[in-house]
Amino acid sequence: MGRRETALQAAHSRLRELIGSEFRVGDKLPNERDLADRLEVSRATVREVLGQLAGEGVVTRTWGIGTFVHDGVERVPVSIGDVTALRDRITASGHRPTLQDAAVSRAKCPPGCAEVLGVEPDSPVWRVDRLFAVDGVPAAWIRDHLPLRFDGRDLDPSGLLSIDLDMFEFLASATGMPVRRAEIELVAVLADEEATARLDVPLGHPLVTATQIGYGAGDVALFHGHFTVRTDVLTLRISRGGQPEPAR
Template identity: 80%
Template sequence: MARRETTLQAAQGRLRVLIENEFRPGDKLPNERELADHLEVSRATVREVLGQLAAEGVVTRTWGIGTFVHDAGARVPVSIGDVVALRDRITASGHQPTLQDASVTRTGCPADCADVLGLPPGAPVWQVDRLFAVDEVPAAWIRDHLPLSFEGRAIDPSGLVSIDLDLFEFLATATGMPVRRAEIEMAAILADEEAVVRLGVPAGHPLVYGTQIGYSPDGTPLFHGHLTVRTDVLTLKITRGG
């Protein structure tokens, strides 16, 4: 396993250098076979490296057309280092956020969510589904789960179907406990059938998938969610305080 990771890292490093030195934004890269010959690795390794670079927004892959060097100026940079509404992050970048689709329903709590919120699997929770667009282009699909109540205080998140109300704002008002810390675990994935429908991308399109947990100042989990992001529309920047 370590040897394979070393091969992938080396191939990715060489491909980054190749892109930086010989290509410009918008240029089409050679096909996988040509890149494999140039990098002296297998096509499978090239395919995996291209998937990693696509997830980072370095390249854009279009099914049946090819792989292109992405124009970073066309994407919206979004920092995830602070607990700030996605809506406000997009607006701060000079772009227009909208909700293309949103729903709030009661459902059974998924097992991973139940572990976080301290509920039995299948217990009733609120499910908040929102599809955010940037300048009318689908960009981020977020599905959050919230308990029906906090400390005996029933909550009603139906207002979250509007772009004017953010989850963090809602929780601070509804529970009296602001989201002070959010943890996000991210991974690169390829679009499945549901992501194709939601985000308007072809099957196999590279995406970033994250699991997010929001905590109150005393460490109480307030929500558990999943987000799927198009990195050809949004770039995710992580800022660490020092």
């Protein structure tokens, strides 16, 4: 065994011991320079060891955010390449989805949402808030805005208070127009106070948020949504080849 391999093994063992003795699940580790100083090794060695620990599931690394102690919970893969209910995606992965909290209310339409839905800013729309859990762990908080009426039909989204009805099923039934295409924009963020309360994570916990717009035939916008995902519970997978559409 060469000296380099021996040094890497030693650094690997020392860093695992450090994590186990001084940090808890969800804690952010010091940066590579500080770890290198503490372990008395080079930053390149620290970087390589962190990569090994990430592969072992000891830590999770998010580019531009940092390295965090992993809880060992299995992540549930969720594809956002198909228009399929989030409920069904979780079930297909062998896990149990639940709706921990849900609310439907009338609210003022935010400006960006109003432009998409073709209504005046601050005009009344439906707001649907849902908190999905995987095996009892909060995983995804979704807030959707829908018009009160569509093509002369009054919309009643109260059925979305149950996990038995998903957004795509509701829209297809209520509007007579299924969601055919969706646009989604993903952003990596750190948990703020509202996300902390909703998803039961500490302030600064790495999350992924997304803005999503669902379109029916003729590119008519049916809903404007925003969801926030715990990537330590759900793994988002994007499939290329067709027009990307999100899981809900």
